Amino acid sequence: MTPVQHTITDVVVHRLLKQEGAPASVELRPTACAVNDAAVRLVERLCSHYADRSSKGYGRFEDDEATYPLPYMLKAHVVERSVDFATVSQQMMTQLQACIDEETEAGGFVIIARITEGKTDTLWVAVMGEALGTSITGTLDIIDCAHLDFSALKAAGRIDLSGWQRGDERYISFLKGRGDVAPWFKRFLGCTDLVIAVKETKKLVLALNQFVENERLEPAERDAVLERAHVYLDELGETGVPVALDEVARQVCPERAPQLDAVLKTEAVKLADGFVPDRRAIRPLVRFRAAGEQWKLEFDRSGLHSGAVHYDRASDTLVLSGLPDYLKKMLDSDDQGA
Template sequence: MRGDQSMANTIIHAAIHDLVKGEDGFRVQMGNGALTVTTTAQRVIDDLYELYSRRASKSHGKFSTAADAAPTEAHVRAYADGGYKDFAELTGSLMETLKHQAGLRNAAQGGHVFFAHFTRDGRNYLLVVIVNDKLGAALTNTYDVADVHHLDVDGFRFAGRVNLEGWAAKDERYIGFLKGKGAVSEYFKAFLGCDTTVQDRQDTTDLVRTLKAFAIDQGLVGEAKDDFLNRAKTICSRSARSRSELEFEALANELMPNSPRVLLDVLVDPDRQLNDRFVPDGRALNGLVRFRGKTALWSVEFDREALTSNKVRYDAAENSLTLVGLPDELAAQLRGEFNVDA
């Protein structure tokens, strides 16, 4: 797998250490705190980032201010205050934090822990991924088959990314991580010290905005656009009514059964910071199929079908709306107001 070369990852620092699980708990085995960025190292980190970017079930948040939160933010701040130079010190501190959090969860597992500080599209990121070994086979020089262990790059379950610019700017969401299923993933969230307070209405508004932009990017117009957004609302409303979490993978599969990956890649793009698996807000979903607005003197609300059926006409040059087919009661009021015979 190769990453998107149009937006390359420029690696500033990289490191790899081991979190080892033994009978008496976890221990840290320090590896290389200043990994040389060879072609192979670049490829592995690029692949890890691309795989992370394409995974569903991500959640987003910020560093927690709770007194019992992991000291991850303090480690990152010390690294930033030092001019982003001592990566070995940062990763060593983070490994101790990871060991502590893993020790609090019976189901936690160890592995090779990759750290990378890189720039992408002018922004600085810190990536942390736990990777395990995988048994494979190789052909020897004597044409025998031998066991060989290699990194299971495709199979990682724990990964997180910190947008260092977003953190410095005090954004609401600058940490992203794989949510996973079950309590086992909680230790990685705790290690990141991440507060993921869910705001269903905001998450729904962000999803609505993304789906509408996607429809435009796909060149959908008229009835095709109406159909796409109406079906999206139907699917999301089902989750809203049942109070069940909406999963992006299921949404993409149902909404675009012939090419779900096209939509899923947009929904899981970490730069969009969309939370996967939340309960949609029914009122916010109306933004998929309804337009509304008001001034100090009037308000208006109509379904998008009114546009495609020409019952509401928008003139961009005049910045005006024309309403066609007024309801009888409103028409009668207006005729009376202006003394117009029926």
């Protein structure tokens, strides 16, 4: 998979302070940070960490901009260009401060970055804690050194500004962690989740089919992967258990789990966690269905290997074997009548 080229146009770090029993406060940086090597490494690591996490949600802005003003702020910066990056980031911090007031402890450093990914304009927001480490000075003294801690990434979201302006159905993604995304962060984004089981299931089926094709698996191995996927997803659908994307690859294709996991995590697929698979929508994993002007046909994938169905590419024909008696009688009767 070709890595996406990131071009960082703007980045800033503010601080959000929140302790139990006290109102939230902010420390604002007056100007954007220099896009130097350290800033680039930080943002690239954030993007990589985000991409590696499979548990994401997707959605779009709420229509009520009075209650959820982030799209109003971004419109002034991105569309009208009447507000610069530093100013809009400070406005966003005011909204984040208001959303976090009801929480107990949710503070941290807030990284806001505008990044061009290929041809896509995006805005990233991440709230991250810090940890105490050790550093060595130029005189080889040992000193304490605080650093941003990616294991303490409390919330992160990505807004596809290009998709938002086009009117795409979903253009916001956010990390969900072990449960749902922090409610205060979703309020800050003003994001309504759009998880529709049938659509998400169809996207998952398409991603699985593309995976087995791209990996050029042998027919038997390809069918085994898709059949395992069908069994696994059908069990989830029957019991009403939501899909956890980080489990799919391990259950479906353990021998190629990292490759499949990478496919399911990609932003291009935009698969959401937490939907219950639609049992009808997973049938294409093990069944072919097609129709022409004068016929309709449906058969299981296994029939291609048992000999019940034979496809001859050269003659453009499909041969069915083992026809049931009632069908043979119907065909004989129709043939004699002709």
